[in-house]
Amino acid sequence: MEVRARAPGKIILAGEHAVVHGSAAVAAAIDLYTTSSLRLLPEEEDGGAGAVELDLRDSALVFSWPCSRLRGALGELSGKAGAPAPCSPDKLAAIAKLMEGQEIPEAKIWLSAGLSAFLYLYTSILGCRPGKTVVISDLPIGAGLGSSAAFCVSMSGALLTASGAVGTGRGSGAEEWQLFGKDDLELVNQWAFQGEKIIHGKPSGIDNSVSTFGSMIKFKKGELTNLRSRNPVKMLITDTRVGRNTKALVAGVSERASRHPDATASVFNAVNSISEELSSIVELAAEDEIAITSKEDKLAELMEMNQGLLQCMGVSHSSIETVLRTSLKYSLVSKLTGAGGGGCVLTLIPTPSLIISIGQHSFGESCHRA
Ligand SMILES: Nc1ncnc2c1ncn2[C@@H]1O[C@H](COP(=O)(O)OP(=O)(O)O)[C@@H](O)[C@H]1O
Ligand SMILES: C[C@@](O)(CCOP(=O)(O)O)CC(=O)O
């Protein structure tokens, strides 16, 4: 049997980086997905043969570990379907050794973090059973749209379903995607967070949470609030195509925070207020308590303020500044999304509105679409 699980990427409307230090942040799932397909293979008679294979279709790279080698490095793992234990430093070191001999091209060396997360999730959930996993993604990798979280969430979903720990078991062969129940999602999210820790070092948990639960969320200190949002805002996403690495950027902000604790605490505090205000505007708009144009004006101003504070944290980049300047020529507001340092930039696209001025010029002159 093959299990296929998919999980979406995300945009962060406010609060990246500061969220790692306890501030609120607001994120929304986007309709670009990572899909993990898993096929378990029968154990060989002697119990020792077979391999765990990972096929990264988009990179055209296939990695394989004989089960005997995995058992030698990690011990006789039986697999565990309950709540995860964090990956111990010993296990992490053993996994790092398992990267030796894998042919990772120098230009894609960053994939080794994803491979380590895969080995941790696979062997922890299923033990050293042979199987083939294929990963396909719509998301640019390392561009701020949460590819690492979508990878960990889809992988955890597929592995936990194959282990029998989650999933409804309904409608086998159905073409439609089935949705997990709340408890199943909680478990998938916990495992995915452990995977993110291997890739990011110190993730806040916002990316795996929005990828698991979808929709738009406010996230603060591990607490998630679903935001009802009618009339969704339109965002243009520009990929600067400047590669960067979330782990290094998050570590850079922490170093700046330890050099200037009072100044950065004020910056994180200001970001917290921006995220809180932004989430309440989204909620008020869902209840029709403010007009769409007023909502967008406020969102634009908050995004602009958040971008300024991200510059204070040292995570902007000349490529991001170029997008900001270009969009400003058209009176559009932009901010980086995700870890910054390159990657993607969001531009708020306002809803076109009809502006009518009465009693001045002729109607034809004074009615225009903004
Ligand atoms: N489809 C994938 N296959 C393998 N590794 C992946 C995949 N998607 C993400 N990763 C891992 O996640 C890392 C990128 O994560 P990160 O730096 O957090 O950027 P982002 O999450 O914004 O894309 C990659 O370097 C890789 O290790
Ligand atoms: C910078 C951060 O706030 C978001 C990182 O997102 P991404 O990996 O760049 O998509 C880190 C985190 O919250 O874990």
Ligand SMILES: [Mg+2]
């Ligand atoms: Mg990431």
